[in-house]
Amino acid sequence: MENYKSFVENAKYYLDKDLHFITNLANISAYIYQEIEQLNWVGFYLYDSLELYLGPFQGKPACTSIAMGRGVCGTAATKLETIVVDDVHAFKDHITCDSESKSEIVIPIVTRFGNLFGVLDVDSPILNRFDNDLKVALEEIVNLMVDIL
Ligand code: SME
DSSP: OOOOHHHHHHHGGGOOTTSOHHHHHHHHHHHHHHHSSSOSEEEEEEEOSSEEEEEEEEESOOOSEEETTSHHHHHHHHHTSOEEESOGGGSTTOOOSSTTOOEEEEEEEEOTTSOEEEEEEEEESSTTOOOHHHHHHHHHHHHHHHHHO
């Protein structure tokens, strides 16, 4: 079992409520990408009341918009629940942005007022990368972000 305690604690250094939210999202995506091994894409899709559009990220250029209910991102955003995909080829509606991606986690970001803000999307080039410990750690980082939105 991995211990992600310091990973979550140190994320606070990249979340400053006095900064523009884009600045925080940019640094948090870089922080996750730097700290967690075996990732090939970390970033945000943000909700504009119609669809999800590409926000700050690390990795290869990606699809610029995703309809609600489509792909892993649009499904997590619609259901408002975290989706872990151990093998992207087994997820029927998976949208391929980087053919290297083999597993993925998408965590919805919901404000304290209950509004959908967007999703955190993390991809890995290996199967089954996102065990429960890593899922919980990433969800904790999303909760820290929600605190300052
Ligand atoms: N795989 C995602 C699309 C975004 S990329 O992975 C960066 C999906 O199915 O929604």
